[in-house]
Amino acid sequence: MASDRKRAAGGWKAGLWKWTKRLAITGTVVAILAAIGLATAVYFASRSLPSYASLRQSQHGQTILVRARDGSEIVELGPSYGEWLDSDEIPDVMKNAMISVEDHRFYSHWGVDPVRLTGAIVEGITGDDRIGGTSTITQQLARNVFLNSNRTLDRKLREAVLALALEWRFSKDQILELYLNKVYFGGGSYGIDSASRKFFSHSARELTLEEAAIIAGLVKAPSRYAPTASVENAVSRANVVIGQMVRYGDLDPAVAREVDVSAVNLRQEVGQNSIRYFTDWALPQLDLLLPNETFEPIEVWTTLDVGMQRAATTAVQSNAPDGAQGALVSVDRDGAILALVGGTDYVTSNYNRATDALRQPGSAWKLFVFLAALEAGYTPDDRVQDVPVTINDWTPRNSGGRYAGEMDLRSAFAYSKNSVAAQLGNEVGFSNVASMARRFGITTPISTYPAMVLGTSEVRLLDMTRAFAAVSAGGQSVEPYGILRVTTPGGEEIYRRREPRSYQLVPDYVAAGITDLLQSAVATGTGRAAQIGRPVAGKTGTTNSNRDGYFVGFSSGITTGVWMGRDDNGRVGALQGGTAPARAFSAYMRYAVRERPVEEFDTDLQLPEWQLEPDDEFYFGEDDDYYFYIDEQGNLVEPRRDGGENSQPGFDVEGEGENVVRDPLDPRGMDRPPQTQPQPQATPRRSTTRDAPPAASDDFLERATGRDMPDDRERQRKPERKAINERRI
Structure with a gap:
């Protein structure tokens, strides 16, 4: 047995030695081959190398000298x-x-x-x-x-x-x-x-x-x-x-x-840190702006104001909460970017939160909700109901859980009433609110679920600032830009910006109405911290758990948007749009507008003739009052006189019948009878009498109903301020 074990051990050792030699030989051969291969690769690589003189002369890339709006040099980029x-x-x-x-x-x-x-x-x-x-x-x-x-x-x-x-x-x-x-x-x-x-x-x-x-x-x-x-x-x-x-x-x-x-004495360079956020956004546009690809040195003349950029950087850095980031975009009335800050420190993080980050704007989004409502016929003085509502199983809450009851539209916007915004969005249509946002330059995906009225869709700060700038411009489209012209070092101009065609996004009376609301939000509402001693219009925005704080506003032709929050979307204690962002806006704007004349806002609501409403007595007290009815699809139904076979039981024109109940969703406080099934809804109209003004035109009725009117349509209707298909539910 012992001899067998010895023979087995000897065989195992012999086998191990045999494989060791094989591996050593294989390894040596592989090493020799690798060395030969490496030497061959190095030999051919050395043969293909340029000469020393060629290497000295080789340069790569393009030198770009960036100038501010006053012509001063702000940064030189590219190889030097x-x-x-x-x-x-x-x-x-x-x-x-x-x-x-x-x-x-x-x-x-x-x-x-x-x-x-x-x-x-x-x-x-x-x-x-x-x-x-x-x-x-x-x-x-x-x-x-x-x-x-x-x-x-x-x-x-x-x-x-x-x-x-x-x-x-x-x-x-x-x-x-x-x-x-x-x-x-x-x-x-x-x-x-x-x-x-x-x-x-x-x-x-x-x-x-x-x-x-x-x-x-x-x-x-x-x-x-x-x-x-x-x-x-x-x-x-x-x-x-x-x-x-x-x-x-x-x-x-x-x-x-x-x-x-x-x-060591260092050469001083102005605003190098935060200016890079601007150049990172603006300079890639040269690929589209320049007619031909060039590698020659160029000078880029920009819209950036160095003083405003410093003020913007300081405003963001000094007001951003601990652990939070901040961003600011400031746009002149023609779309020129005056200042752009993408974060609190470019060296720490060059991620541009002003142009690239997608964050929820919160109640700043209500700009589009109320724009849609104003375009549908509302005015800042209209009465609305701040009461609890439920829309498609969604029940919005006001901040603090308090409801004010009846109030005017201006106050509902100033105090950022979520309940009212939800009702307005439901009435004008969530898709119409989304279309309004698209119209004003929002380029990111927009949800059409009811909660979208509270700013749940993620947006870019630059896009939101652009939208508010269009309001400041009286409803005219605004295209943000940062490059004025491009020249060679010798002064030859190879690009100059041309003024783009401007479009009227909303009627001027809608722009005046929303400016009225925005001014109230700063004067008496949630944006009071943004006051700067002259007229300011703007809107705050805060998301759930204080993850985002927004303030966007304008004064004296300058529109500025501020965002603050954490990159990881974490909660920031006490962050609200009306606190740190509004204070940063105020600190910056006091500097930005200091040399500009004070401008009062045009909030005079000149409604078009077809929306003008008759005197109040037209609605009351006459025996032959009748009503236009609108069915569930928004279609006009023939007039139905009181007491007629088609009249609705239990409806009283003055809202005093015993069967009448208050509709909390009716912003005018109109009354309607209790209903178990959907019923056509009525809008009181004055009856035709011999003293009545001329009947409504076919154009008005076609706008109101969305249908072509027959030529022999009975001309008995008076022009009203509200289009009938915009009857408020």
């Missing part, structure tokens, strides 16, 4: 290469700083650092799925010149091959010279000379240790560590560079202790 510096012109402190922080074994590897590569493999095995952190200076040069920045295995392999080819073809000094003259340092600056002139206003030949440390620190994350975006981040990163220089022997510790990076 500065002056090419030969290796012996580059200060040693710049070379040492870059090598210490980016690739301290630069002079000892062949383009790929085996130590860093091994570390990356270990990271991948331990669960870090990023393929990064392994690039040497040579690999970065290969990526910047020949490849993109995608973090894929294929790109990393090609990067490694090109890095080895560069090391084969050029010397270390040549590679470092190419790198320092081509690497991206943020803000459109490529190369150390461009970065030095951008941040310190002098050539890179004059760089100090502190300045070199700042520039070297930018490569890791240019947008985060750029001193024009965040001095604190730039200084912190530069101190890391100084520490690396000491660690690898490129800087004496005694000298390092004397370094004060925070004392």
Whole structure:
């Protein structure tokens, strides 16, 4: 038995040794083949590389100088290469700083650092799925010149091959010279000379240790560590560079202790941070605006007002609740964007909440509900009922759960009564409210469920601001724009904006009526915090659980929209449209309109003749009063006189019959009899007498009924202010 076990153990060991040798041989062969393949790839890659002179001259991209509305320079985007510096012109402190922080074994590897590569493999095995952190200076040069920045295995392999080819073809000094003259340092600056002139206003030949440390620190994350975006981040990163220089022997510790990076004098750039929200929105439009594709430098003249942009940024940052974001859009009367802020800090987050974020506007959406009601015949003085209602199993609640009963339309809007908005939306039709929003420039999907009247459909702040701007323009369409013209550096004009055709979105009396309501909302309603000492019209909006706060309004020709909330749609304590957003609006608008004349709003409601209503006595006291009836489909039914065979039992024209009940949905307080089945509804009309005004025209009846009227239709009806198919339920 023992001998059998020994033979078995010996056989197992022999088998293991046999497979080990096979694997070793296979591995060796694979390694040799891989080495041959790699050498072949590197050889052919090196043969295909451009010459050193060609690499020096190659540039990519387009330089764009952006100007404000007054012509001042606000930002330069795109590549700026500065002056090419030969290796012996580059200060040693710049070379040492870059090598210490980016690739301290630069002079000892062949383009790929085996130590860093091994570390990356270990990271991948331990669960870090990023393929990064392994690039040497040579690999970065290969990526910047020949490849993109995608973090894929294929790109990393090609990067490694090109890095080895560069090391084969050029010397270390040549590679470092190419790198320092081509690497991206943020803000459109490529190369150390461009970065030095951008941040310190002098050539890179004059760089100090502190300045070199700042520039070297930018490569890791240019947008985060750029001193024009965040001095604190730039200084912190530069101190890391100084520490690396000491660690690898490129800087004496005694000298390092004397370094004060925070004392560096930086070139001042106006509003770089928040202005990028505007340029991110405006500049992509050049692809559509310019007649031909060009890679030559251009100057873009914009509508942005630098002072207003500063005021807008401050207003958002100082009023946004802790943990919340904010956005602001300000539009001139012709649609010109005066200020645009997409968040509290562009460096922290460049997501543009003013133009891209989809958030619920809350009661600010009631603009479209009341516009539809005014177009249907309501006026600000009409009486409505603020009472509990249920529509299709949906019961809206007022804020605080209180109901005021009968009130005028103006007060219902000013105090943002949800019950009234629901009734109006139900009456005019939720699809008509959606159509009104579309008409005023809302481009996002719109729900037609009853709750849509309270702003449940997500919108963009820019679209909402555009809609309010159209109201400010008297019901004329407004097209937001940010680019006035584009020129070459020599002044040749290659684009100039043409004034677009304007459309009347609603009649002027509807625009006057909604302006009346919006002015009341600020004067006495939920938007009181938005007052600025001159006429202001606007509307607040707050969503469930205080997730979104809105205020949009206008004064003296400037329309401004403000949104605040959390990016994760979380609850923000005490956030309401009438608090932080309204205060931010007020803070900004006080600055924005300071040099503009005070403008009173035109709220004089000049109704068209067909909507003018006769004196009150026309409705009461005559024996031969009769009524027009409207069936469930909104069709006109023949007149039915009191006491006739078709008259309704239990209906009294003055609302005093014993069978009469109050209809809470009737905004005029009209009475109707109790009904168990749907019945035609009546609108009192004055009977025809010899003293009566002329009968209603066929045009009026066709508008009222939606039908063509026969030629022999009996002409006994008086013109009324309300169209019959707009009878309020």
